[in-house]
Amino acid sequence: MTLPPKPPARVGRVSLWRYLRLFRADILSAQPARLYRAWMAEFRTPFFRSYLCNQPDLVNLVLKGRPDDFPKSDRVREGLTPLLGNSVFVTNGDVWKRQRRIIDPAFEGGRLRHVFPAMLEAGESAVRRLGALADGTPRDIEGEASHAAADVIFRTLFSIPIENEVAARVFEEFRAHQRTQPVVNLAALIPLPRWMPRPHHRATRRTAKVIRGLIRQLTSARMAAVRQGTAPADLATKIITTPDPETGKGFDTEEMVDQVAIFFLAGHETSASALGWALYLLALYPEWQDRVAAEGQAVFGDGAPQFSHMSKLGLTRDVFRETLRLYPPVPMMVREARCPETFRDRSVAPGSQIVLSPWHLHRHERIWDAPDEFKPERYATEAGRQCLREAFIPFSAGQRVCPGAGFAMIEGVLLLAMLVRRYRFDIVPERPAMPVAHLTVRGKDGIWLRITPR
Template sequence: MIPPRPAGRQGKSSVWRFVRDFRHDILTAQSDRLYRAWMAEFRGGVVHSFTCNHPDLVQLILTGQPQNFPKSPRMAAGLEPLLGNSSFISNDETWLRQRRIINLAFERGRVRQSFPAMWDAAQAAIARLELQADGSERDIEPETAHLAADVIFRSLFSIPIEDRIAGQVFQSFRAHQAAQPMVNLGALLGLPRWARVHRPGVRRSARRIRSLIRQLVDERAARIEAGVAPPDLATKLMTTPDPENGCPFSRGEMVDEVATFFLAGHETGASALAWALYLLSESPEWQDRVAREARARLAPEFSCVRHLETSRAVFREALRLYPPVAMTVRESRHEGIMRGRRVPRGAQMVISPWHLHRHERLWDNPHGFDPARWDSENGKECQKTAYIPFSAGQRVCPGAGFAMVEGPLLLSAIVGAFRLDPPATPPQPIMRLTLRGKDGIRLRLRRRS
């Protein structure tokens, strides 16, 4: 089965056309030759970028010399109203301090402690989907977003999505997503910070979300002081000191990080799960295998996770074909030579999981849906060198282990309860904050007997 993908741009493009297309959808703005190129240069006006697809270049930028390729402020600027200066945006000493605390908060055993939250959220989602499983065509993205947000709030603050403040954050985030362009035009063009203008709707929804998160942080701080706080992720983050200076996150920093965890965990989790469900709706054989595995092995015990091999292979394949963060951008701090090209200081170094995961010189059947590839020699090799759904190196997503438990578990629970049938029209991938369907991801659900 060859799932849908957008048509890449053919031929050359002017900088203004590129910027225009880039603001609406990153993928359709990219050249179709990126599925074959090891390194591609784009230059026009103030935009000078290099898309790096060769595994050696990806390794150099993300793992080998990350200090020479920090996160690009041009790309991060659009998220500043919501995320402040969180670990998703920051660089250098600020990022190092944030990451030290986060790494300790995600210490070994944290995913196991969050398993009951994932299980309870999955059961709540099945109850909601029971009301929709009539065989009619529906957009599954709102439900996967609801489910992923429920997991985040249960794991962070030990509250379900039905909690008053949690529900308001979720609804406000949907408004923010609708208003937020993929990039800030002023930042993309290299304008100074004071000249970058954010849409009024973006600023308004970001203020609303941050105000609600601050209420949750303030309430948790009071419970920590009173000695009655639950031992969840929020408590761990707020009480973990930086091992170098002994200072924990301030409340303002906690607002930044909670907003980041909600964006990273809710948006990416919802995207990956929705695409996985769609892929199974188009592949009845794999869907039946996941359902049989769920009936035999799914249980409200953390130990069941290691037995969900089929569900995990499907989820991993969904992350390959539809990586939630389809592109990330670093900035070159020094002039250098890469593959015979001069890379100037300040150049934008684009790492594209979308193209790397589908590179025609690396993968067998690169655009096809084939969960069995992970047992092949090609799949095993590419998983090591050309598979980065959670990035890599120092800035690898701290929730990667969490996601690889959550995703297969939720996928198994839903497919074990419902049969999925494909939509009349396949979804069209589009890159907004994450990789979503342009008009949603539609499919049909029927209750399994």
């Protein structure tokens, strides 16, 4: 049986400095094999303690039970500040709660129906774009997935296609930025002493400055349109015009720039990662690819997809879920213990780092049946549904769950169904994919597929 690719795990223990060298090369391949069975693991250095938690009860406690006692670690922002500023991704406490009160209404279930036409336009554009590439030549599908996901974000957020001059420049600059810093950086998972300098890479500062400047142009123009009453009814307008219900004040320009930056990073980079791996998995398992194509044809017919169709794409949704399980775009999340804690009879001091790893939780040998196998049919069973409830956190969970989780599930299922209905994707045996963690989980040397008309 062919198994989806997975980085080789370390066997046994290594020294701290050896671990740091492995970690700098790739977060995923640095992890010990025992973490796929452990409920909890402690990482000690002379300066700090980190605890990786896989036990569902502990994950639930941190994310849902007492989330205010486990705020996002300040170290998370160390590699991301140049681009994200003070966005909702890195803030805590009252600042974060105010930001979510303003942002969340834009992503409520009823609003998704309103942004669906823009998603569909991006999907139709992606189908046309792949038509010119569907000649059987090996292609790196990651680039095409990134293009499609960025198009979705610009159309739903600012009502402009990626071909727009400013949108195209943001996309190109982000491609240069994305490999300069991992979304889970070394200082977050392996916290260095506070006195150690943490200079940002020159390229990181440069590309972040350019991206924020371009986003500022779009944001300032939209705020002016809102004042003039000429703004389209898209996500940017909804967020700009939503006041905090407790204070009556909305975002100013710089606050909005911070939020748009994380919308683009989270909404584009993570969706591109998931779509690329979904297409690769379907190329590895052509029988599932044919079933997805058949479902899309049966549901859409010869017409355009409709929002009402999305609830009928159950098989495609399960394929996308299984992709998020095997290749969660953000492989690890870091929280910080605010109070003294006891986890599994082990004392956890205030300030300790609590690492929650979708990468390990989703492949945990004591939780999932055949954890390294691609089995979308698992979600039709009670055991699979229980795992979804207890051990599936690609978008986090609790009060800090990604506000765009519902958006991402509709986008991913729609794009996957539209592309597979029109094209066949086949693996390139001489260029197998291998996951590594950059900004998100991507292919080490890309994800190469052959595309042909179906």
